[in-house]
Amino acid sequence: MLKETTSLAQQKLANYTRTGDSTGLTEARLERIPQYRRLVYNVIKDILGQAFPITKKILGNEDFFNLCNDFFKEHNCKNTQVWKMPKELIDYVNDENSAYKLAHTFLPELLLFEWLEIEIHTMTNIELPKLYKIDSIAQPYFVNPYHKLIVLQHPLHNKPFKQWNTNLGQYPILIYRNLRTHKVHFEELSIFGYLFLSELQSNSTRLFESTLVNTLSAQNVAITDAQILSSLAWLKELNKKGIVFSV
Amino acid sequence: MNKIRGVGLGFRRDIADETIALSKESNPILKPDFVELAPENWIDMGGYWRDKLEQIAANFPISAHGLSLSIGSPDELDIPFLKKIKSFLNEFNIQIYSEHLSYSKCDNAHLYDLLPIPFTEDAVNHVIERIKQVQDILEMHLVIENVSYYTPLAPKISESEFIKEIVTRSGCKMLLDINNVYVNAFNHNYNEHNFIDNLPLNEVAYMHIAGHDKISDDLIIDTHGQPIIEPVYDLLNWSLPKLPEVPILLERDFNIPNMESLQKEIQQIKEITSKHWNKIKVNA
Structure with a gap:
């Protein structure tokens, strides 16, 4: 004592x-x-x-x-x-x-x-499932776990300091770590992209269609073929960047 | 990869790749025999630095030198933190875990530096009780380091008596930091040889040696930011015949020079140890 x-x-x-x-x-x-x-x-x-x-x-x-x-x-x-x-x-x-x-x-x-x-x-390493290229909407998707989704009010990621307070808004951003190089990257998102990725993480099926339906219905938007095609093309881009995969 | 012997080098991020590359050094006198790291800097770490940690662990035995245990703190021991340490030591099969005989947390706030414990009988008892608790949790000896300090704090007994009482009565081992002895002897005007003679030398299980910065005529700061000076090598040379053969670690935390300079220091330490312990072959 x-x-x-x-x-x-x-x-x-x-x-x-x-x-x-x-x-x-x-x-x-x-x-x-x-x-x-x-x-x-x-x-x-x-x-x-x-x-x-x-x-x-x-x-x-x-x-x-x-x-x-x-x-x-x-x-x-x-x-x-x-x-x-x-x-x-x-x-x-x-x-x-x-x-x-x-x-x-x-x-x-x-x-x-x-x-x-x-x-x-x-971020502490975790064991990952085997990951594949996205070429179909039938397989469940997997979001790179080393990431954060944020919505900034100040455009501090893409505008000079003097413009931060005069350009207040909603700026969704994905910050993620490349699985191979371990480098951290910043990806500007649309509101749809932010909501889709948020939904994809929480959606138990992790399937494209149900994620898209839930995302759009939350915004009171109906699904169209054009939206399906553009969303899939966007997901393939995210796949190339190491953000979303098929499992 | 777990037996620690010989002369080691601190594993720092600034020189991580160069240190890993030393595993291919063909001349044993220029190669560290082990590396030391601070577990707090690596626990929970993923990604790029986790890769570096795994690379160093695959190539060198590792010893762990903690920073945040705060063994002399008036605050409670942080048991969840200790359990994390234990898990880390087990994961990398680390056989030596040392910490500072100091405190770095007080009033529920971490200070991230090492403050001196008052040299008092009640502090001795307090620290002994906590070391035993730590050893029970870790199921291994704690190795406690004599720290450098710039002011004594409310002392009632001598520094060497304080250390000796704690080490002998707690059953822990001692990390003898030769540079700290030199720094403290200078700063507090005592004889470094007498001080070492009064320590529980049979319990020394590990050693540190480093450089420092003299900032005024009567004050040296233990920065680990300069090469080891000759009087500190001399003190090492003087001490070794009195000690069991233990691993020695070269600490360099700031102002880190190129690897060749660090290797020369490793070589000089090995040449001194080989004179006394006759285990390390020095190329003529």
């Missing part, structure tokens, strides 16, 4: 590294403790800077490092694996009281967009 004096000394040093407040930290060499604060923040700034290079560039070094400082001071980092820690910055900025979110409305989306590239690149 730790004595209160021992655990208190540990808490004060830990708190100092986060906040810079050395009040009550008497049983340490005070001229040396800034080294710990410097070392801790070097790790935090390095990891967050590597995870969010676009955010850092847009905010500028000073604002980005202020964000890092406030995050580490105010947020209790939960992750034992430091490379997963950047995800916690998204939660911090998404807090409804976050001054950063109020000042930069695009920030939660930009952080998520940058984080997903890391998340998909590092």
Whole structure:
């Protein structure tokens, strides 16, 4: 059992590294403790800077490092694996009281967009079924499992920063990892494409026709032969890109 | 691929391909005998880096050196995390798992750096209890490293007494980091030879050696960002006759030079160990 004096000394040093407040930290060499604060923040700034290079560039070094400082001071980092820690910055900025979110409305989306590239690149491997080229609508389909579907409100994937706030809309995007090269790619989708792929993942049959019916009926659109043909052609393109397969 | 001996090299992403390629190095004195990695950097990792992990595991024995156990923390041990570590060690047949005698989590927040535990009797008892808990879960010895530190924190006993009590009473093994001894002796103005003589040397199961940065007349930071300096090699040379034959790891985490430079350091460590342990053949 730790004595209160021992655990208190540990808490004060830990708190100092986060906040810079050395009040009550008497049983340490005070001229040396800034080294710990410097070392801790070097790790935090390095990891967050590597995870969010676009955010850092847009905010500028000073604002980005202020964000890092406030995050580490105010947020209790939960992750034992430091490379997963950047995800916690998204939660911090998404807090409804976050001054950063109020000042930069695009920030939660930009952080998520940058984080997903890391998340998909590092997603734990899973065993895959044998995958085939799509040449028929009769076989069940399989979506590359290393992906995320998101809908951005800011066009941060295809427009310069200055146009983000003036071009608010719905921008569906698929972010996925190539099964062979492991490289992460971004695919702009139509609303139909986004809904179709979402439906394909959740549809237990994973068959083309039922997925198409469900997708279109959700949009109150009737199926036509032309739609079937164009959807199939689109799926074959996704197949070539390593996004959807036959199984 | 599981027996750890000789001189190893830290497996870092910056030099992953070059390290994997060393498996084809024909001169044994220029080749690491094993690699060490931080399990936290590889657990759950898929895709490209998982491929690299599998490649290194297929070519070298691996030891694991943890970062986030926080054995000296006032907070509870993270049991789910420990179970993940255990599963990782089992998956890659890793026989050595070492950690730092420090704390890196407090008040339910990870700090991602190593803070000094107060050198007190109650902290000794606290750490012993936790090491036993860890060893029960992992079903193997924990190997505990003497860490570098820049300030003592509310000390009541000496650093060597603190380490000796913990190692001998917990039944764990010790990782003797030669560079950390040098750094601490300089920073806290004590004699490094006396310090080593006061450690439980029979329990040393693993060693580290590294470079550091001297940032002022009275302070060295343990950066692992420079080549090993001669006084640290000298301290290794002085220590080895007192120690059982154990694996030695060259740590280099920052400012990583080309592989030839690292191989020269490996060679120099092997030449020193061969003088005392007479196991590694050095080409004349």
